Each structure stands twice: as C-alpha cells, then as structure tokens.
Amino acid sequence: xxxxxxxxxxxxxxxxxxxxxWLGGDAVRRRLxxxxxxxxxxxxxxxxxxALLIWGAELLGSFGLWEPVPYLVLVGAAGLGLWRFLPRxxxxxxxxxxxxxxxxxxxxxxxxxxxxxxGIAVALFAWEAKSKLSTGMTGFDSTWYHGPxxxxxxxxxxxxxxxxxxxxxxxxxxxxxxxxxxxAGMLAFGRDVxxxxxxxxxxxxxxxxxxxxxxxxxxxxxxxxxGAIALSVPALADQAGxxxxxxVGIFFLLSAVAIALxxxxxxxxxxxxxxxxxxxxxxxxxxxxxxAGLAAGTKLNFLLPAAVLVFGVGLIAPRGLKGRAVGAAAxxxxxxxxxxxxxxxxxxGNPLPWIxxxxxxxxxxxxxxxxxxxxxxxxxxxxxGSVWSDWFLPGLHDGLWxxxxxxxxxxxxxxxxxxxxxxGSFVRDIRTKEPRNDLTLALAGAVGLATALxxxxxxxxASGPDGMPRGxxxxxxxxxxxxxxxxxxxxxxxRLRVWLSFGADSATKLNHTPRRGGQWxxxxxxxxxxxxxAVGYPVQRHYLEGRYEDPSFTSAPGLNAAFAWAREVSDAxxxxxxxxxxxxxxxxxxxxxxxLGIEQPxxxxxxxxxxxxxxxxxKEGDYxxxxxxxxxxxxxxxxxPPAAKWIERMGGKxxxxxxxxxxxxxxxxxxxxGCS
Numbered sequence: 001x002x003x004x005x006x007x008x009x010x011x012x013x014x015x016x017x018x019x020x021x022w023l024g025g026d027a028v029r030r031r032l033x034x035x036x037x038x039x040x041x042x043x044x045x046x047x048x049x050x051a052l053l054i055w056g057a058e059l060l061g062s063f064g065l066w067e068p069v070p071y072l073v074l075v076g077a078a079g080l081g082l083w084r085f086l087p088r089x090x091x092x093x094x095x096x097x098x099x100x101x102x103x104x105x106x107x108x109x110x111x112x113x114x115x116x117x118x119g120i121a122v123a124l125f126a127w128e129a130k131s132k133l134s135t136g137m138t139g140f141d142s143t144w145y146h147g148p149x150x151x152x153x154x155x156x157x158x159x160x161x162x163x164x165x166x167x168x169x170x171x172x173x174x175x176x177x178x179x180x181x182x183x184a185g186m187l188a189f190g191r192d193v194x195x196x197x198x199x200x201x202x203x204x205x206x207x208x209x210x211x212x213x214x215x216x217x218x219x220x221x222x223x224x225x226x227g228a229i230a231l232s233v234p235a236l237a238d239q240a241g242x243x244x245x246x247x248v249g250i251f252f253l254l255s256a257v258a259i260a261l262x263x264x265x266x267x268x269x270x271x272x273x274x275x276x277x278x279x280x281x282x283x284x285x286x287x288x289x290x291x292a293g294l295a296a297g298t299k300l301n302f303l304l305p306a307a308v309l310v311f312g313v314g315l316i317a318p319r320g321l322k323g324r325a326v327g328a329a330a331x332x333x334x335x336x337x338x339x340x341x342x343x344x345x346x347x348x349g350n351p352l353p354w355i356x357x358x359x360x361x362x363x364x365x366x367x368x369x370x371x372x373x374x375x376x377x378x379x380x381x382x383x384x385g386s387v388w389s390d391w392f393l394p395g396l397h398d399g400l401w402x403x404x405x406x407x408x409x410x411x412x413x414x415x416x417x418x419x420x421x422x423x424g425s426f427v428r429d430i431r432t433k434e435p436r437n438d439l440t441l442a443l444a445g446a447v448g449l450a451t452a453l454x455x456x457x458x459x460x461x462a463s464g465p466d467g468m469p470r471g472x473x474x475x476x477x478x479x480x481x482x483x484x485x486x487x488x489x490x491x492x493x494x495r496l497r498v499w500l501s502f503g504a505d506s507a508t509k510l511n512h513t514p515r516r517g518g519q520w521x522x523x524x525x526x527x528x529x530x531x532x533x534a535v536g537y538p539v540q541r542h543y544l545e546g547r548y549e550d551p552s553f554t555s556a557p558g559l560n561a562a563f564a565w566a567r568e569v570s571d572a573x574x575x576x577x578x579x580x581x582x583x584x585x586x587x588x589x590x591x592x593x594x595x596l597g598i599e600q601p602x603x604x605x606x607x608x609x610x611x612x613x614x615x616x617x618x619k620e621g622d623y624x625x626x627x628x629x630x631x632x633x634x635x636x637x638x639x640x641p642p643a644a645k646w647i648e649r650m651g652g653k654x655x656x657x658x659x660x661x662x663x664x665x666x667x668x669x670x671x672x673x674g675c676s
Contacts, residue, residue, distance in 0.1 A: 001544050002191060007537050010189035016072060017053065017184065020079030025049030027082040032283025033263060034088070040212045040262040044287055046205070047255050051290055051336060052078055054297075057180045058339045061159025068187045110500075114221035114228075118207050121228035125203050125240050132196040132241030133539060134546045138553035139242040140580065145171045146243035147582030150182035150195070151589050159339075162347055164605045166579035166595050168372035169460075172605065173353050175340035177297040178245030186589060193540040196241040202251050203239070206231055209254035210488040213444075216261050218501035222491035227254075230407065230484040235399040235476035246477045249298040253451070253481055254488070256291030256309055257444045260284060264316070264440045282321075282328065285313050289329030290336045297337020301478045304454040305447045306333060312446060316439040348603035366604030373471050375459035387467060395473035400483075411486025415452075417493035418445025444489055452482035548583045555632045558661025562627050565656055565663060566591065569625070575618060576627040577607070577643060578661075584627065594621060611646045611675035618647075619670055626652065629661035646675065 002010070025048035029036065033044050056075045060066040132138070137147060145165050152163040159180075162172045185194030207228055214223025231250075239247040263284030292306035310329045317325035341351035349364030356365040381387040396404045422442040455461050455478040463471035491500050548567045551560045563583035566574070573592045574584050584593045596617045597605045608614045618626065628643035644662035648654065652664035 001541050002189065002193070004537065006190070007540060010193075011533055011536070013068060013072060013188040014185070014194075017075055017188070018049075020072075020076040021049040021052045022046075022079070024052050024075075024079035024082035027086045029287075030088055031086055032286055033259075034283075036262065038215075039208055040215065040258065043205075043208055043212055043255055044259050047252070047259070047287065047291055047294070051294060053184065054177055054180050054294070055335075057153075057184065058159055061153065061157060064156065064158040064160075066153065066157040066159060066183075066187075071184075071187065110221040114211075114225040117225040118228045121207070121232045122200070122204060124232060126200055128237055128240030129196055129200055130241070133543045135551070135553070136543075136547040136583065137192075137196060137242050138551070139238055139244060142243040143580040143582040144168075145174065146179055146182070146245065147192075147195075148585075148593070149174075149176050149179040150186060150192070150243065151582065151585045151593075153179065153183035154186035154589060155592065160343055160346075162343075162603055162605075164595060164597060164599070165581070166371075167368065167597055167605050167607055168579065169370050170353055170366060170603075173344050173348070173603065175297045175299065175337060177294060177337065177340075178248040178299075179243070181248075182243055189540075190588065191540070191544060192589060193536075193543055195243055196543070199239050199242065199244070199247050202247045203231065205251045206247065206254055206484070209251065209258045210484070212258035212262060213254065213488045214491055215258075217492045217497045219491035219497050222500050223488040226410075226487035226490060227484055230411070230480070230487045233400050233407070233476075233480065233483070235473070236480050238474075238477075244477075245298050246480065249295045249302045250481045250484060252291050252295035252298060253302060253305060253447070254485060256288050256295070257447060257485065257489075259291060260288045260309075260313070260440050261444060263288070282324075285317070285325045285328040286332045288313060289332030292329070293333030293336025293338065295337070296333065297340055301454045301458060302451075302481070305451040305481070306337070308447050308450040309333075309443070312443040316443055344603070350602070353603060364602050366600055366602050368600065368604050368606055373460070373463035374465055376462045376464065376466070376469055377457050377459055378461045378469075378472070378475075379456050381462055381469060384467070387462075387469060391462075391469050391472055395476065399473045399476040407483065407487070410490055411448075411483045414486040414488070414490030414493070415445045415448040415482070417496075418442060418489045419449065421445070441489070441492060444485070448482045448485040448489065451485065452479060455479040455482065544587060547587060551583065554580060556630065556660055558656070558658035559629055559631070561656055561658050562629065562661050562663050572624045573622060574625045574627060575621055575623040576629070577641060578627060578629050579631050594623075596621075611642070614643055614646060615650065615670060615675060618666065623666055625655070626664050626666055627661065628664070633660055649675075 022045065026045040028048045029041060029045040033041070036044055052075060056071055056078065057066055060070055060074060137143065148165050149163055153159055153176075159176070164172050181198055182192065182195045185198070186192055188194075207224060210227030211220045211224040213227075214220040231247075236247065238244060289310055292309040295302040296306040310333050311326060313329045314322040314326035344353055345351045348366065353365045354370075356363055378392075381392070396408075400407055418441045420442070421438040455475070458475070458478055460471060461475040461478055462469035463475065491497060548563050551563045554560055554563075559578060559580070562578075566584040567587050569586050569591055570588055571590045572586075573594075575594055575596050576584060577596060578584075579595075581593050581595065585591050595607075596614065597607050598613065598617070599605055608617060626643070626647050628641050628647060630637075630641055633639075639659040640657075640662055641660065644657075644664070647662070647664045647666070650670045651667040653667070654662065654664055656663040
C-alpha cells in the first residue's frame with residue numbers, strides 16, 4: 001500500500017508534469033491559434049500538452065532513460081522554455097487580433113439539457129469504472145497487451161525495443177500513445193493506481209470536443225448531447241476502468257475535427273490565409289495534423305481517417321497554399337504518431353509488418369501466422385443472410401442498444417449531410433452573417449466515413465471461425481468513432497442548424513478583458529482538485545488492497561489462482577505461456593514477466609514447440625518461476641500443458657496446480673531429465 005508521503009509525492013509529480021506540459025501547450029496554442037478562446041482554446045492547448053508528455057517519454061525511452069527525475073526535468077524545461085521564450089502572435093499580450101473574437105451565447109434550456117445528458121453519461125461511465133477499483137483491470141485487452149506494454153515501459157525505461165507478448169496478431173508492433181500515460185502514472189506512484197481512472201478523463205475530453213464541433217454553428221449543446229449518447233453505447237462500456245485505448249483515439253479524432261471547424265469559422269472574405277506560420281490559418285494545419293498523428297499513434301484503425309485529415313486540409317486550403325498545408329499537416333502528424341511506425345521499420349524493415357505484399361512487391365515482415373481468432377471482415381459477410389440473422393443483428397442490438405437503427409441512421413445522415421457541403425452549399429458565418437463555402441465541414445464528414453470504412457474492411461471487425469463472427473460485437477468499438485462523430489456533426493447540417501440554433505446569439509468580443517466568471521472557474525477547479533487529492537488517498541488504498549485478490553474474470557480457474565498468487569510476489573522473474581499476463585506483474589509492478597518465445601527474423605516471435613526449446617528459454621531467462629498454462633479449459637485435451645510436466649521433471653517445486661495451470665518455482669540449475 002502507498003503511505004501518505006509516497007502518495008503525496010506521486011500527486012506532486014503528476015501535478016508538476018501536467019502543469020509544465022500545460023504551460024508549454026498553451027504557449028504553442030497562443031502562437032499557432034491566437035484567435036481561439038474558451039473551450040476550443042482549452043482543447044487545443046490540452047492536445048499540445050499531451051503531445052509534449054508523449055514526446056518527452058519517447059525521447060528518453062529511445063535511450064532507455066525514461067525515469068521519473070529525467071522525465072520531470074525534460075518536460076519542465078520544455079514547458080517553461082516554450083512559455084518563456086516562444087514569441088506570441090499578433091493579437092496576444094493585450095493587443096486585439098485583426099480578426100475580432102466571437103463569444104457565442106446559447107439559450108439556457110438546450111445548454112441545460114445538454115449538460116444533464118453529458119453529466120449522466122459521465123456518471124454512468126464512472127460507475128462502470130468503479131467496479132475496477134475493487135478488482136483491478138480485468139478486460140482481455142488490458143491484461144493481454146495494454147497493461148504489459150505500460151508495465152514494460154515503466155520497468156525498463158525503454159520505449160524503442162519491442163516488448164514481446166503472446167504471439168497473436170503481431171501485437172508487439174502496435175502503436176502505444178495511450179500506454180504512455182499509464183506508464184507515466186506508474187512512474188509517479190510506483191503502482192497503477194491511475195490506470196483505472198484515466199479513461200474517465202479521456203471520456204470527458206471527448207465531450208468537450210463534441211461541444212466544440214457544434215460551437216461555430218451555434219448548436220454546441222446539441223452536438224454535446226448527441227455525442228454523449230453515442231459515447232455511452234454498450235460497445236464502449238469496456239473502456240471504463242480499463243487500459244483500452246479506443247476512447248483515446250476517439251478523443252484525438254474528435255479534437256482534430258473540432259479544431260479545424262473552429263479555426264476556419266471565418267467568412268471567405270475575412271480569411272486571408274497568410275503564408276507565414278503563427279496565424280490561425282497556418283497554425284491550424286499544424287494542430288489538426290498533430291491530432292491526426294496522435295490518433296494514428298494510438299490505434300491502427302485511425303490510420304485511414306488520419307490520412308484523410310492530412311490530405312484533406314490541402315483540398316480546403318486556398319490556391320497557392322495547398323502544398324504547404326499538406327506538408328505542415330503531414331509533418332505534424334508524423335510528430336504525433338510516427339515514432340511507433342519508425343520503430344517498426346527499424347526492427348522489421350516495414351512500418352506496417354501486417355502487410356507482407358504491396359501488389360507484386362514482397363515486403364519484409366515476420367513469416368508467421370497472426371494467431372488468435374480467424375480474421376474476417378464485415379465486408380466479407382455483407383451478403384450472407386445467415387450471418388446477419390445469427391450474428392450481426394443480435395450484435396448490433398447488444399452493442400448499440402435497442403435503438404441501433406436510429407443511431408446508425410442519424411450518424412450516417414450527419415456524415416453525409418456534412419460531406420455534401422463540398423458541392424458549394426453556403427452557410428452564414430456567426431460573425432459577419434456573410435455566406436461562405438463550408439469545405440471544412442465536408443472534410444469532417446469525409447473523415448467520419450473513412451473511419452466507418454476502416455471498420456468495414458478491418459480483418460478483426462468480424463473475427464472468428466468461418467460463418468461464426470464471434471468478434472463482431474466487440475469489434476463495434478471500431479465503428480464507434482464514426483458513430484460519435486456523425487451524431488456530433490448532425491446538428492451542423494444547414495437546415496437543422498437554423499432550427500436548432502433558434503434563440504442563440506453571438507457577440508463580438510474586441511479585447512481580452514478578464515471575466516469574473518473565469519476567476520470563479522479557477523477557484524472552483526482548485527477546490528475540486530484538492531477534494532480529488534483528499535479522496536484519492538483512501539481510494540488508492542482500497543484499490544491496492546483488492547487488486548486481483550480474488551480474480552474470477554478468466555474461464556480458467558487455475559489461471560485465476562495464479563493471478564491471486566502473483567499479487568504478493570515481488571522482484572521475481574516469471575516465465576509464462578498465458579496470453580493474459582498483466583496480473584503476474586504483482587501489486588508493486590516489480591515482477592519481470594515474459595511470455596516464453598523464440599525471436600524470429602524481422603521482429604517475429606513464436607512459441608517454443610519442443611521441450612528442448614522450452615528448457616533453453618528458461619535457462620537463458622534466469623527465471624525464478626514458471627506459469628505453465630493454457631488460456632482456457634479445452635475439452636478433449638489434457639488438463640495441463642506439456643510444459644508443466646517438463647518443469648516438474650527438471651526439478652521444479654510445485655507451488656500451485658489447478659487446471660489448466662501449474663505454477664512452479666524453478667531450481668537453480670535446471671536438469672535435462674524433463675526432456676527424456
């Protein structure tokens with residue numbers, strides 16, 4: 001358990017990291033997006049601040065130096081340096097920007113309704129997370145790769161080398177922006193006490209982005225309410241209290257769209273798109289590209305919408321700036337997510353090792369089966385009536401609620417109505433009431449359609465045996481980003497926005513005079529922070545006391561027992577054959593846990609197939625314990641894997657044996673008799 005001193009030290013480190021990153025992020029935002037104010041300004045500053053935290057981890061982690069003190073010093077130097085020395089754009093420092101600022105006033109009733117809906121959504125999500133504070137993170141993906149990646153970064157201080165886990169889907173090549181924040185929490189506290197809570201923050205960030213999407217069109221409450229409904233579908237319920245990163249990618253995608261819409265909200269006559277950096281027009285290319293890269297650096301299914309965003313800004317840029325716009329957005333996107341794909345290129349010769357052929361060209365990649373569930377896409381089953389009746393329709397009902405036809409229709413309408421803006425539909429600007437061509441809204445719709453297309457063709461969207469897509473319902477989380485974006489965009493449709501924004505007003509703000517409301521907000525935020533720190537102490541003690549104390553989340557009783565055993569083990573080297581391995585790291589995350597496997601060319605990793613291979617791996621790893629297990633009880637197979645008998649014959653001391661798992665303490669010198 002964490003004592004009060006160690007807890008407060010962790011809190012201090014988190015506050016310093018967040019504070020320094022915010023100073024730097026806000027300075028960059030003021031330079032690149034000087035006209036932003038209110039929620040869009042906070043959103044853009046937060047995105048840059050999060051990027052600073054990721055870049056600091058990647059820089060130090062590339063040399064195996066990602067540790068608490070160097071990390072704090074680096075982020076502090078970067079944040080303070082940007083805040084102190086980055087020049088401000090014209091319009092900052094008390095001088096009004098040539099383009100006047102706008103404050104949009106919403107009618108109280110829609111705003112009140114939206115905040116109630118959003119509040120309910122946050123409460124439901126937090127309630128789902130609450131159960132994990134008694135058990136630890138139990139989701140399959142959290143215990144398979146999200147948790148082990150974060151714990152591996154924390155233990156080694158290394159983000160560059162591959163962290164080999166169970167040989168399924170080449171998962172060790174996955175991008176890991178989301179896991180960076182879990183590892184940062186582990187660095188601060190020496191425990192994973194922040195991990196079950198982080199996705200609540202991402203959830204709230206998504207709601208802020210939804211508000212900002214509707215803001216330029218005076219329909220922010222409606223975008224917020226509809227976005228909150230979409231974020232609350234059962235398909236995303238497994239994000240609560242877990243290390244899953246779908247909600248992280250959704251945040252960055254929504255932020256990219258929100259920042260683009262708010263950056264280009266001026267009328268065509270008003271926008272001059274200067275050719276120099278430091279103005280809203282050019283700066284928005286950088287920030288939107290950064291958001292796209294951060295999303296692609298979080299999860300693979302965001303690669304396609306990120307590419308659409310990057311190249312789309314070139315289409316909506318004025319003549320003469322298209323090349324510069326794409327170049328700026330592409331460079332920012334590479335900065336946001338390119339690290340992980342560069343790492344893959346260095347280790348395998350291929351930034352996307354899942355792609356082995358490009359037309360007639362063979363690409364370097366591990367020559368091994370993906371493993372896991374059999375890969376199938378939704379596209380491959382579209383004309384299969386039996387799959388629809390047996391799997392797709394029930395999956396849609398369970399994953400997107402009873403009203404899934406209405407949700408999908410509304411989201412699709414929102415995306416299509418946005419896309420048709422490219423035909424030259426004109427809307428009235430909220431500042432000048434002059435018409436403009438809303439190409440940015442069309443780009444937002446195209447991004448949502450690209451996200452849906454990525455789900456449609458993804459090989460894991462309908463995974464499972466042929467004709468039995470058991471992974472369809474779980475795979476709906478890949479469709480969720482398009483659903484959220486489509487519903488948030490729906491109120492911005494030209495005819496709808498006129499009706500929904502009835503009674504809303506806008507006012508021109510000619511200066512940056514501080515408002516008393518801002519002072520009250522700061523005071524309220526400080527009070528809430530102090531309350532959270534006070535409440536956090538007993539909460540973290542409760543969490544660590546119950547973390548994996550009596551696990552029952554796998555279908556293998558022996559594996560559950562092994563997880564309970566490991567919570568009291570510290571500073572041990574544990575070899576395992578379990579796909580789900582995160583609980584084996586122990587309560588203090590000091591156990592070195594490794595799936596036993598053989599490294600192959602181009603970053604491949606395969607399980608041993610013979611006793612001799614297994615024994616050699618145990619010797620090379622100098623392990624203290626071995627967890628020989630299957631992932632589940634399988635009818636018709638022996639109750640234990642062959643490795644359990646091999647280790648016993650080698651002189652291993654049996655600690656726990658319950659089908660299908662055996663935990664053994666390894667002798668100092670492993671004998672060869674087990675392979676006779």
